[in-house]
Amino acid sequence: MKERLQKYMARCGVASRRKCEEIIFQGRVKVNDKKITDITIIDDEKDIVKVDGKVIKPKDKKIYIMLNKPVEVITSAKDEYNRKTVLDVVKIKERIYPVGRLDYDTSGLLILTNDGDVAFKLTHPSKEIDKVYIAIIKGTPSKDEIEKFKNGLKIDDYITSPAEIKILNVKGGLCEVEITIHEGKNRQVRKMCDAIGHPVVALKRIKIGRLSLGNLKEGQWRYLTKSEVEYIKSL
Incomplete structure (x- = not known):
């Protein structure tokens, strides 16, 4: 079967398609x-693909995990500064990778x-x-x-899409809010809150x-249920 190289790599469990493009x-x-x-087309029945010198092949067993990421943990498979990563929290024998990202200081x-x-x-923006x-x-x-905040804010070189913010609690000079966005730009929620002071x-x-x-506690993880996986696949 012929397919794009980055899609084949993702099917082999290397990383998400976007991350696979970066690796290429x-x-x-x-x-x-x-x-x-550069992006190319391969034939998965004939071509041999190696990433970092290792032959990759499609994964038969699909793994889907939900983690409540703690703060001070990197959303990455490995870190050049030897900081704790999400794969140090979720320790399984199968090769997996995080979908999207949460900042170091976000749980x-x-x-x-x-x-x-x-x-x-x-992760694709079109899904919103x-x-x-x-x-x-x-x-x-x-x-x-x-x-x-709701109508869109100028951040860096873009204007955010409409979002929701709801005040939940006010106490001692601090405010607890619920924020809903469908974008996922770098540190977007923090930048939006900075933008309104x-x-x-x-x-x-x-x-x-x-x-x-x-009720999944910080640092805990679980496998997604069948209905949760079916929901994602239906998007």
Whole structure:
């Protein structure tokens, strides 16, 4: 079967399709012992693909895991500074990788898998999947600030899509809010809160679409249920 190299790599459990593209551009992939640095089409029945010198093959057993990521843990398979990663928390024999990312100082719901198609569905911008966060911020947003947050804010070189922010609790100069976005740009929630003058003190993701953290405690993980996997595949 002929398919794009990055899709084949994702099907083999190397990483998400986007991450696989990066790996290709970095010159870490060989097809039939020829270094590949651009997107190409391969034949999975004839071509031999190596990543970092190791032959890769499609994974038969698909793994789907939900982790409540602790703070001070890197959303990566490995870290050049030897900091703790999500794979130090989720220790299984199968090779898996995180879908999307949560910042070092953000906790909460993170999916890990070896299924490239599922990773693609959860991360592609066209799906516009809601992501819900609970944030502790400094001060209490005014009605005007809340409207600005909801309608879109200028951050770096882009304007955010419409979002939701709901005040849950106010105490001692801090405010607990529920924030819903469907984008996933770098440190977006923190930057949005900064933009309205209410910096984030603590941040936790509690939902991705219909996937909910529930009572899963920080640092704990579990396999997704059959219905949760079917939901993702239906996106």
